[in-house]
Amino acid sequence: MKTILFAGRNTKEILRDPISFFFGLGFPLILLLLFNIINSAIPAEAQNTMFEIESIGPGVAVFGTIFLALFSGMLISKDRTTSFLMRLFASPMQSFDFIFGYTLPMIVMAAVQALFTFIVAAVLGLPLTINTALAILVLLPIAILFTGIGLLCGSILNEKAVGGICGALLTNVAAWLSGAWIPLDLIGGAFKKTAEVLPFYHAVQATKAAVLGNFSGIMPHLSIVLIYTVVFYMLAVIVFRGKMKSDKV
């Protein structure tokens, strides 16, 4: 009950912030339309499939989840600095009420965001099939990964630092290293090797495999994402629980 109440409050806080609403829902859709315009401008004889909707659609869906780190991080950080979290720490709420209360809205928002992205992608030519539902399911652990990163950053950093790290830095690093915009093979070398070690590229590949119905291609990539998700989420939970017991909220 307390978890659901707190999750409801967190959902309202994020959705009533117009900037969050724009970045959460509007920005990925704008990107999708933008890439579609670019793709239309590429002559057929160039045989460039880089910006085709089958490639860009899943990439944009993953890109949308990166903002969850910013939303969750900013919310927690703001709750800490305004002492709202201190008020709640003085209440009978338990650590799992806080952790799930911050996470649940992000999972729901990720699912809604992905659904809108795939609907717009369908308008632009990506078939809307049962594989779309599978892709949304694949996106959920990716959403939890970014929520975990946000929870971790929000627990230890102030709003300004969270904005810098989860906003400017993470969105850029994750987007470029995901291979969502530019295939990694085009760049190769250390860039490709780095991208393959990190979860962002695998997140896009797993989502792409789900969309295309390449079922055997999902798990090899998703398993790497899951490892990162477990590590970051556990770390976030440990740090948050530590914060609850620490002398400085």
Next chain:
Amino acid sequence: MSAITVSHLTKKFGDLTAVDDVSLAIEEGELFALLGMNGAGKTTTIKMLSCLIFPTQGDAVLLGDSIRKDPIAIKQKSNVSPQETAVAPNLSVLENLSLMAGIYGQDKDSAQSSARDMSSRFGLNGVLNKSAKKLSGGMQRRLSIAMALISDPEILFLDEPTLGLDVLARRELWSSIKQLKGKVTIILTTHYLEEVEALSDRVGIMNNGKLVAVGTTAELVTQAGTENFEDAFVSLSGGEL
């Protein structure tokens, strides 16, 4: 009967002793003011009593429960209005109040009803559906205290409740706090001496983490041998007159 019994309560942050061997008893329904310079240990004491931080040594028993052994039981029957306004900025006044009522166990209907009652008590009816971030400083303070009271606490901690308020808003808040006297045990920290004189039954003066004097304002004036309470506070806090 004592609502709060504090025994040798101590809090150390590394080498710094923020609260040093404080012992004290506060009666049920009493409004007890903790007074002291910045860094005297007032907020740290409140944080320990409200189970936000764990004491290094000593204990306190609040209505029969120890802050060391039964923090959840204490959290259920006490509430805090922190130094900052501590409201959910994008939630309306009604939503903020309902949220807190729900967190303390009220069902949806009771929470809504309590939220409306509390809004009436604190003069928030006119801004019921306004988001908290759009309220004036004074209104936010009132909302913050209303959020602390909606759980019907037996013990209430008010940490500098009128900080930054203009005279009018402060007087309005005093009036709200006065209505609670005798019904709720209140520990209030403040820097405003006139607030202490207007509201408190007894005062504890803290200096460098120690509780150096306890009594009514009149008793403290007598104890310090001064002409007024301000001089008594300065004298008992170790300052020069």
